[in-house]
Amino acid sequence: MRAIPLARVGVRPPSEIGAAVIGSGFIGTxxxxxxxxxxxxxxxxxxxxxxxxxxxxxxxxxxxxxGSLAELLADDRVEIVHVTSPNHLHHPQVLxxxxxxxxxxxxxxxxxxxxxxxELVECAARSGKVNAVNFNIRFYPLNQHAHELVAxxxxxDVRLVTxxxxxxxxxxxxxxxxxxxxxxxxxxxxxxxxxxxxxDLATFITGQRITSxxxDLATFIxxxxxxxxxxxxxxxERSTETVERQIATEDTAAILIRFENGARGSxxxxxLSPGRKNSLQYEVDGSSAAAFWDSxxxxxxxxxHRDRPNEILIRNPALMGPAGQAAAALPxxxxxxxxxxxxxxxxxxxADVGNGGPTENPGYPTFAEGHDEMLVNDAVAASARDGRWTxxxxxxxxxxxxxxxxxxx
Ligand SMILES: NC(=O)c1ccc[n+]([C@@H]2O[C@H](COP(=O)([O-])OP(=O)(O)OC[C@H]3O[C@@H](n4cnc5c(N)ncnc54)[C@H](O)[C@@H]3O)[C@@H](O)[C@H]2O)c1
Numbered sequence: 001m002r003a004i005p006l007a008r009v010g011v012r013p014p015s016e017i018g019a020a021v022i023g024s025g026f027i028g029t030x031x032x033x034x035x036x037x038x039x040x041x042x043x044x045x046x047x048x049x050x051x052x053x054x055x056x057x058x059x060x061x062x063x064x065x066x067g068s069l070a071e072l073l074a075d076d077r078v079e080i081v082h083v084t085s086p087n088h089l090h091h092p093q094v095l096x097x098x099x100x101x102x103x104x105x106x107x108x109x110x111x112x113x114x115x116x117x118x119e120l121v122e123c124a125a126r127s128g129k130v131n132a133v134n135f136n137i138r139f140y141p142l143n144q145h146a147h148e149l150v151a152x153x154x155x156x157d158v159r160l161v162t163x164x165x166x167x168x169x170x171x172x173x174x175x176x177x178x179x180x181x182x183x184x185x186x187x188x189x190x191x192x193x194x195x196x197x198x199x200d201l202a203t204f205i206t207g208q209r210i211t212s213x214x215x216d217l218a219t220f221i222x223x224x225x226x227x228x229x230x231x232x233x234x235x236x237e238r239s240t241e242t243v244e245r246q247i248a249t250e251d252t253a254a255i256l257i258r259f260e261n262g263a264r265g266s267x268x269x270x271x272l273s274p275g276r277k278n279s280l281q282y283e284v285d286g287s288s289a290a291a292f293w294d295s296x297x298x299x300x301x302x303x304x305h306r307d308r309p310n311e312i313l314i315r316n317p318a319l320m321g322p323a324g325q326a327a328a329a330l331p332x333x334x335x336x337x338x339x340x341x342x343x344x345x346x347x348x349x350x351a352d353v354g355n356g357g358p359t360e361n362p363g364y365p366t367f368a369e370g371h372d373e374m375l376v377n378d379a380v381a382a383s384a385r386d387g388r389w390t391x392x393x394x395x396x397x398x399x400x401x402x403x404x405x406x407x408x409x
Contacts, residue, residue: 010354015039018077022046023084024056034342073100091116103130110370117371133370135200139341142301145324155286161265163282165198166273189249195269208259217250217384
């Protein structure tokens, strides 16, 4: 295994790289806080309206709320823009940002369709700018470590990859969010919103792309009650005035998977599993050992053996490989969680920004990988529609994923 690039700092450190954030909701706030931990000057925030941006800027202690994307891009101090707006805005906003010559970090899913994400890959490549997709779950230190375990052959040949991503915040017919509107969230909902994380993570951990899928999607709540006013993500407040809405997107998905090395897999995805707030689990069964991880116990990695006792690795920089070490911020026993993954991912991204552009094999998820995940989503949708196994339709021009162990991680 080669030395890892993740802990690199670019020629210019993060404290000299100006940023701005689009979106000030649930995840925009997490972006701002992670950037502050790295010492990045966040010059301002763009919201759904100038008033909202100004109000959120005050609440977050930021210098200003921008009135428009044009105003944000006219701020010469901003070298990189983080896009955390609802999904339908990713494509137009990222295009404008790249055309204005800025680096960009975009939330998942990268776009609404694979056609859109393909255009973003091309535009980013032409621009020569850093382009990253916020698949932050890769950056739990133990997931970086699991990637290294597989890459170094510790688990043997990967044979079976199973798991789930369950939440319960859309369990009731009165639960509402923009993700339920296909023109803002996309044609796939549970798969696009949270399944995208699991599918990306399975690919990252194993170093194997998904080649075909067999998917069964279900909508258990075909009619929901949309509140008349706006709703915060993960909000549990109930509105008294509601409008009935028909829902066509899936509440749950069950997907069988084939990987390019012949490994098999399955994942269940749900936004209405009572009690499961944010439970992503995976197990990778190899020919000599297995690894299991659960996002609700993120500092523990179970490692299974046939002929000796199983192990539980508690996250510990002293016991992990270089990538796991680079992603960790705290010593063992001082639990790291969701927000810490943003800091670790941004540190890797900002090293490239500090060097002026992406390295050949970036140590973070790029638009090419965000696009690949969109292609898997397309295959999931087509499989569910047609009721049969469906291959992931990769165009020959698509940049190949970096094989495990070849990217220096
Ligand atoms: N990586 C993760 O773990 C993770 C977690 C949650 C959400 N996300 C992604 O982040 C994005 C936002 O999700 P969220 O949960 O924060 O949603 P949210 O509804 O909490 O926040 C969205 C924000 O976008 C703003 N906005 C709306 N229209 C805008 C416009 N025209 N210009 C600028 N801002 C605008 C809203 O004011 C709001 O502040 C989605 O793409 C989602 O998939 C990623």
